[in-house]
Amino acid sequence: MSIYWSERTRNLEPYVPGEQPRDRKYIKLNTNENPYPPSPMVLDAIRKACSEDIRIYPDPDCDSLRETIARYYNLKKEQVFVGNGSDELLAFSFMAFFDPCNPILFPDITYSFYPVYASIFNINYKVVELDEEFSIPVEGFFQENGGIIIPNPNAPTGKYLDVGLIARIARKNPGSVVIIDEAYIDFGGESAVKYIGDFKNLLIIQTLSKSRSLAGLRLGYALGHEDLIQGINRVKNSFNSYTVSRLALAGAEEAFRDEDYFRETRRRIIETRERVSLSLKSMGFKVVDSKANFIFISHPGVKSPVLFKRLREKGILVRHFDKPRISDYLRVSIGSDEEMDVFLDVIGKLLV
Amino acid sequence: MSIYWSERTRNLEPYVPGEQPRDRKYIKLNTNENPYPPSPMVLDAIRKACSEDIRIYPDPDCDSLRETIARYYNLKKEQVFVGNGSDELLAFSFMAFFDPCNPILFPDITYSFYPVYASIFNINYKVVELDEEFSIPVEGFFQENGGIIIPNPNAPTGKYLDVGLIARIARKNPGSVVIIDEAYIDFGGESAVKYIGDFKNLLIIQTLSKSRSLAGLRLGYALGHEDLIQGINRVKNSFNSYTVSRLALAGAEEAFRDEDYFRETRRRIIETRERVSLSLKSMGFKVVDSKANFIFISHPGVKSPVLFKRLREKGILVRHFDKPRISDYLRVSIGSDEEMDVFLDVIGKLLV
Structure with missing residues (x-):
């Protein structure tokens, strides 16, 4: 102290x-x-980007990578945000969407970073208790709240919540942002990204650290309605203009190609x-x-x-x-x- | 909106x-x-670090790079923090050291990101007016305050404040953290790093983006008393565990060697x-x-x-x-x- x-x-x-x-x-x-x-193509792309141009700042808007990710998920560039790992995106999202006095909801057993974000940004929260089998009772998320965050699959249990139930939670909470932290979605679950057109309040956060073998490169991304993406962007541009290096931009693009x-x-x-x-x-x-x-x-x-x-x-x-x-x-x-x-x-x- | x-x-x-x-x-x-x-040695080091190991998270404590920087400045590793560009370090420092109700001080003409940080973290501030020649009147920083931040040389004027005057400001404000943003110090000014042993409240922030030609890599660092470094570290570990990629760690180390x-x-x-x-x-x-x-x-x-x-x-x-x-x-x-x-x-x- x-x-x-x-x-x-x-x-x-x-x-x-x-x-x-x-x-x-x-x-x-x-x-x-x-x-x-990671794919050998990714390593090649990074080595190629490791040139004298590294003296120049990266594109602060990460346009090219956002276009690539948008194409991959059949979205628009304006529905994509990229950052320095998904933890940074979670931090930005807590700042962008949650207010101190309006308690947010997340499961009692979950990624242990959520209460830390709540603490650093002074956000109140209530936990929704998982059942004995670590299943998420969706009704627990039908109470009044200032926002919702759920990892799917959940951490550290690995348990997957049916994507249709995610849609129910988003539908029941039109006034709150519902963040689905899909760090582990590629290992057998179905992404809620297909609902982005249906729900303006749904934000999906993913990462290249797990399924694309790039934990050491630092790249996470958020997918959602362009108003939500703009909100995160405002926070990022009030925090650090250039969060993603030229090397991470180059490697990440290639990761979506192979x-x-x-x-x-x-x-x-x-x-x-x-x-x-x-x-x-x-x-x-x-x-x-x-x-x-x-x-x-x-x-x-x-x-x-x-x-x-x-x-x-x-x-x-x-x-x-x-x-x-x-x-x-x-x-x-x-x-x-x-x-x-x-x-x-x-x-x-x-x-x- | x-x-x-x-x-x-x-x-x-x-x-x-x-x-x-x-x-x-x-x-x-x-x-x-x-x-x-940048030095060809830096590019070589990054290419070497661009290996299959990129699937592994970087060292969250950045120990090896911090040891290298500590040796370079004749400090201890515990007096060094590294982050994803100096803007990120400034953001972390605003969170770590400044409280909402206690107005901080900075020059009226300065890096235009400071009022943005003040806004996002809800910190009040007062500006100290530069004279007609854009010189900083040090006495302006002898009033009551909740913290001080000064770029030296100043931005966007480029004007340098004699390092002895920085020491005076630090000495006159034993109760506040005095942050000297030395992004441009290597182009003819003298760093206040030599006073770190004298003042527990002095934090120096530097970057590899300018004098070391690595704007595209994203690496900034802070030097100061280990209590200050611990404070920034607490914030970082409540925000994003892994802010610096394996490639940035490797390239930055080499930048201090050539x-x-x-x-x-x-x-x-x-x-x-x-x-x-x-x-x-x-x-x-x-x-x-x-x-x-x-x-x-x-x-x-x-x-x-x-x-x-x-x-x-x-x-x-x-x-x-x-x-x-x-x-x-x-x-x-x-x-x-x-x-x-x-x-x-x-x-x-x-x-x-």
């Missing part, structure tokens, strides 16, 4: 990301990265997830039904913090959240088949 | 950056970019600035004494908006600010010798 910190800063409880250790080589199943590299590569890596991760889930169930694990690139697991015989610690000793990083209702669980990212075979082998032995 | 915008968003008047046109080739003297490319290249491009820009200033004076221009990579000029015979428009028609972009006290001026970035020769030739003919 310092006398120089603002009141806002003093009251913060910052988000803690999963570790990115430098001390030794781990099997990293803790931050939901993609085990497969569709075959995208489909193939996605397919492999889904297959691995299903196989690993079955193996874990056969070992007695409870495995929450996942449509993400991670699984949420718990074992009746061994406490999760113990498993977490022992896995770490064996060189395998997973994530444990010491929070109500989920402290018995571990979140395990889906790695390559080789990595998951080691994981299954090690965790099997730890149960004995 | 949309019913979905927060009150904050509705009241914003976003910053407008200089244009980055795509329609034709211009001589770009409008956004203070460096006319020389010192010879840095000194040489800096020297060339300073030489060009002095030569161009003399030529313009001989044409009857008033040229504000600059220690930046731009000059602030005005001509008694031709109105600035007219010059701005005619230069643009001739393929030369400069910047004009339609604001009180400076609407008679143009801000002209220092380009290469060849570019500036064209500029001098064209502007000379426009005066006839």
